[in-house]
Amino acid sequence: MNDLLFDVGYGHFLALAAVLFLIGVAGVLVRRNALIILMSVELMLNAANMTLLTFSRMWGDESALSAHTFALIVIGVAAAEACVGLAIVVAVFRGRRNVDVDKLTTLRH
Amino acid sequence: MKLFAWLIAAALILGVATPALVHAQPVPTAERPPGQGQGGDAPHAIVSKTHPHDDIVESRGKGMALLFWIFAAAAITGALFVVTRRNLIAAVMGMVGSFIAIAAVYMMLYAQFLAVIQMLVYAGAIMVLFVFVIMILNRPEDEPVAPTGRIGTAIGGLAILYMVGRLAMILVHVTLPNKAIALASPAPIMLPGWGSAGPEAVGWGTVKAVGADLFGPGLFPFEAISILLLVAVVGAIAIARPLHPDDGTDADPGTHP
Numbered sequence: 097m098n099d100l101l102f103d104v105g106y107g108h109f110l111a112l113a114a115v116l117f118l119i120g121v122a123g124v125l126v127r128r129n130a131l132i133i134l135m136s137v138e139l140m141l142n143a144a145n146m147t148l149l150t151f152s153r154m155w156g157d158e159s160a161l162s163a164h165t166f167a168l169i170v171i172g173v174a175a176a177e178a179c180v181g182l183a184i185v186v187a188v189f190r191g192r193r194n195v196d197v198d199k200l201t202t203l204r205h
Numbered sequence: 206m207k208l209f210a211w212l213i214a215a216a217l218i219l220g221v222a223t224p225a226l227v228h229a230q231p232v233p234t235a236e237r238p239p240g241q242g243q244g245g246d247a248p249h250a251i252v253s254k255t256h257p258h259d260d261i262v263e264s265r266g267k268g269m270a271l272l273f274w275i276f277a278a279a280a281i282t283g284a285l286f287v288v289t290r291r292n293l294i295a296a297v298m299g300m301v302g303s304f305i306a307i308a309a310v311y312m313m314l315y316a317q318f319l320a321v322i323q324m325l326v327y328a329g330a331i332m333v334l335f336v337f338v339i340m341i342l343n344r345p346e347d348e349p350v351a352p353t354g355r356i357g358t359a360i361g362g363l364a365i366l367y368m369v370g371r372l373a374m375i376l377v378h379v380t381l382p383n384k385a386i387a388l389a390s391p392a393p394i395m396l397p398g399w400g401s402a403g404p405e406a407v408g409w410g411t412v413k414a415v416g417a418d419l420f421g422p423g424l425f426p427f428e429a430i431s432i433l434l435l436v437a438v439v440g441a442i443a444i445a446r447p448l449h450p451d452d453g454t455d456a457d458p459g460t461h462p
Contacts, residue, residue: 104270109314111376112277116284116307118368123288125361131339135287135300138331142307145319153314156391156409164415165423167319171326172430176437178331182338183441189342190447 109150117143130188130195134181141174273313279306293339297332304328315391315410 116139123136145167152163189195279302286299304327311320391409396417398404407413419427 101274102267102270104273107376108273108277109310111372112280112310114372114376115281116303118365118372119281119284119288122365127288129293131293131335131342132287132296135296135335138327139284139287139300139303142304142323142327146307146310146314149311149314149316149319152316153391153410158394160391161394161410161414161418162422164316164319164410165419165426167316168322168415168419169423169426169430171319171322172434175326175331176433178334179434179437179441180444182334183445186338186341186445195342 106150106154110147113143113146113150116140116146128196128198130185130197131182133197134178134185137181138174138178141170145170269313273310276306276309276313279303280310293342294336297335297339300335301328301332304332315408317408317410318412318415319410 120136120138120140120143123139124133127133127136148163148167148170152160154160185195188200192199281303283299283301283303283306287296287303290296290299304323308320308323308328311323393406393408394414395404395406396413407417
């Protein structure tokens, strides 16, 4: 128990990332507001980034810095995704006056 | 909300107070493996000679454990705020707190550059974007969670329990191959000097080290991401523009709720 509390190692960081990812998954599955779903996706991307950085520190040498580059690129992709996703949310709200994903059934045949 | 504010305040106070704690924890040099990186203590000596103001704080010991638990609690609380709050602004504020805590955790992983980028891009730019969109929408949610009935709730609860259980089983059985190497601070890396300067030792995970990797092996993804961002910006403008430019002001839902 003392080890678990005071000896923080990689397992702790991985567990934190896993918990954050699970909360993001729960948000995507449970919530109906499109904005909350986008935020939960951002949370999942962050958890994945944290896993990358944890493994990068576990190796800790020069080539492991590529994980930092990769995490930076993931952040860039997340920014692009938020940009397009929020634009879609605004466009949907213009036409329908709500962003409830359960009510967006136009594409259902 | 109040609890969360207290948590952040406590984290800030402890963040100011912990350098003392961290320094009070003597780093046993004997534990450091001799063959790690470019070899033991030598790179540290180089770094402190070339950068006299470089303070290397190892992220280990009791102070670090305390900080880790505080920031982990802040990150998870913020994430739970996102999922549970009905008020969208409260959800965004929880998200900002979560991102700040995640940036602190990145700092513990010696990813200084990524921590700063996390603060600037996520807690700054992306969350401001979310707040703007929420201000445009300006509509409280009536029912945040879809009603699924008793059977759906039971199945969902079982699935979540199974997922958490499997995850815990995996993470409990993780054993580090060599704990001493794994927990030591990463050795500084050597960069080839430019011009007349010789090779230079820079801290692992600093802007200089990440930049040398980003503009070396990672140059193509870097350029590709710039094109992706350009496409995303053009696409966002094309999507969010009102379809009929004549009645653009009338079609704006924010002005006529």
